[in-house]
């Protein structure tokens with residue numbers, strides 16, 4: 629059921645234009661940066677509604693405005709294209725469980741997948757990872773696609789109140805309080821996975837401790853350039 633407002637905006641409404649433009653751009657960024665491939669999807673919450681917009685069963689790198697779809701948290705079609713991604717419950721269940729979250733990414737990131745099947749945690753070893761806990765993201769152990777509300781709720785429970793969850797033998801789900809933050813986190817998680825891998829080739833890394841992560845999180849002077857940087861790289865497409 630859609631709550632709180634009777635006038636649900638359409639995907640093409642002026643009200644949602646900025647969000648939908650950024651949603652499309654974020655899909656292109658994840659493709660361009662090699663974080664995801666032909667699969668995976670991004671969603672954005674429709675403000676003040678139990679509803680979200682995602683991409684309609686199409687590769688993130690190929691998405692256009694015509695391939696956006698709006699659904700409520702029960703999976704009912706509200707607007708746009710009519711073929712939702714198989715794993716739409718990932719978005720519905722996380723957005724329902726986390727009211728402060730605006731955007732969710734689900735990717736088949738190779739780095740998240742590798743650390744989802746190893747007895748080694750993906751941990752912050754650079755301040756780009758300051759959004760993570762010192763122990764790194766949890767792992768959702770469920771195998772198979774997340775195609776039901778029940779499995780979506782299990783994944784949301786594994787995510788808890790954190791920024792990301794690895795999905796064993798599958799990929800990850802990453803959340804943000806804005807599309808820009810979701811992109812910052814999703815791209816940095818992949819980068820940190822690669823850097824964890826490289827560091828481990830040489831021995832036991834000296835990861836950042838909780839106290840050291842706090843030093844970086846307390847310093848708000850360092851600008852967040854991720855979104856502008858990744859958008860600028862799309863000009864090469």
Ligand SMILES: [Zn+2]
Pocket residue numbers: 667668715734735736798799
């Ligand atoms: Zn998937």
